[in-house]
Amino acid sequence: MKKALVCGAGGFIGGHLVERLKSEGYWVRGVDLKENEYRKTSADDFVIGDLTNPVVVAMVLDQSFDEVYQLAADMGGAGYIFTGDNDANVMHNSATINLNVANQAVKVGVKKLFYSSSACMYPAYNQEDPNNPKCSEESAYPAAPDSEYGWEKLFSERLYLAYNRNYGLNVRVARFHNIFGPYGTYTGGKEKAPAAMCRKIAEVEQGGTIEVWGDGKQTRSFLYIDECLEAVRRLMESDFMGPVNIGSEEMVSINQLAQMVIGIAGKDVSIKNIDGPTGVRGRNSDNKLIREKLNWAPSEPLIEGLTRTYSWISQKVKKPEAVSAVS
Numbered sequence: 001m002k003k004a005l006v007c008g009a010g011g012f013i014g015g016h017l018v019e020r021l022k023s024e025g026y027w028v029r030g031v032d033l034k035e036n037e038y039r040k041t042s043a044d045d046f047v048i049g050d051l052t053n054p055v056v057v058a059m060v061l062d063q064s065f066d067e068v069y070q071l072a073a074d075m076g077g078a079g080y081i082f083t084g085d086n087d088a089n090v091m092h093n094s095a096t097i098n099l100n101v102a103n104q105a106v107k108v109g110v111k112k113l114f115y116s117s118s119a120c121m122y123p124a125y126n127q128e129d130p131n132n133p134k135c136s137e138e139s140a141y142p143a144a145p146d147s148e149y150g151w152e153k154l155f156s157e158r159l160y161l162a163y164n165r166n167y168g169l170n171v172r173v174a175r176f177h178n179i180f181g182p183y184g185t186y187t188g189g190k191e192k193a194p195a196a197m198c199r200k201i202a203e204v205e206q207g208g209t210i211e212v213w214g215d216g217k218q219t220r221s222f223l224y225i226d227e228c229l230e231a232v233r234r235l236m237e238s239d240f241m242g243p244v245n246i247g248s249e250e251m252v253s254i255n256q257l258a259q260m261v262i263g264i265a266g267k268d269v270s271i272k273n274i275d276g277p278t279g280v281r282g283r284n285s286d287n288k289l290i291r292e293k294l295n296w297a298p299s300e301p302l303i304e305g306l307t308r309t310y311s312w313i314s315q316k317v318k319k320p321e322a323v324s325a326v327s
């Protein structure tokens, strides 16, 4: 039986990944500062611990795991990473986790390690035109991310690649483009646009108005969690190290995203665009490399994952205290 360690297993993607690995027959240890807020984990072993502490890292990463998935990070949506208020913590916490994990992974002889980087590491100068952003892997340099969160991701990508070159650590690096779905943060300030739109529209009365940050013409693409995990698993099974984009190429404006959710909800709701943290003007995944290397592309349109996410968030809005069973 293969053994995997999921760092950040109490979070959104880590929580889903534990379920996926269990369904594939793995023995799984999860580690996080907290349990997932919305459901119980099916990890065989779940450790509450702080990965900025090297003693904790040595305790959970105590053997030559077949696979380590390093997803733990101090992260959030535009309301968390673009205000500037969390910059020092984001850089310190996430970089320290990655420094500890890379070092310990070599000590115990981990067989393969996955690192989740972000589209936020791409240069701001290529994302100024909302209709024509450039996020191909080779466009990463000269580096100019628009957030400290993006700089830390770039540093940690390079850290893992250096451990590969100098110590033979077998790494896989992916750059996620805005992943969404059920069991993700939808309130509290760290939520990303899909969850925020679902919550706002679930909460508003018929005939009401929701607030959307910026002029609503900024663009993004969003990838449903199951598609993301399929790509992650394929990357881990392949010989390709990356870095590679894992995202969707279905680019929409944020007002279009809001309109899609309004349509799903079947509500009469108006949009009011207000000042807020907006980040880059345009971003879209470029999937040329992943198609070539892994023969993978997302299989469903945005509206389908969005419909499932709205259904989950609207239930949570009605009954916020309920902890759902694992689905």
Ligand code: NAD
Residues within 6 Å of the ligand: 007, 008, 009, 010, 011, 012, 013, 014, 031, 032, 033, 034, 049, 050, 051, 052, 070, 071, 072, 073, 074, 075, 076, 093, 097, 116, 117, 118, 119, 175, 176, 177, 178, 179, 180, 185, 192
């Ligand atoms: P998340 O915030 O839900 O999960 C991250 C988890 O890391 C959280 O549960 C958090 O408690 C944990 N963590 C933070 N500091 C820790 C510490 N010191 N010790 C132990 N655990 C700690 O985020 P997510 O959406 O699941 O993202 C997972 C990874 O993917 C992150 O590295 C994130 O930067 C990256 N990523 C996500 C997206 C996205 O759209 N969700 C996009 C790009 C990159």
Ligand code: GDD
Residues within 6 Å of the ligand: 075, 076, 077, 078, 079, 081, 118, 119, 120, 149, 176, 177, 178, 179, 191, 192, 193, 194, 196, 197, 211, 212, 213, 214, 218, 220, 254, 276, 277, 278, 279, 280
């Ligand atoms: N979060 C949020 N909440 N965003 C809103 C809202 C709102 O109520 N209204 C409008 N937006 C706009 C933001 O201003 C931004 O322009 C756009 O929606 C997308 O915001 P997010 O989904 O929060 O973040 P992002 O796409 O800029 O960055 C996210 O994706 C990266 C990877 O692609 C973040 O989650 C990063 O952490 C992640 O790495």
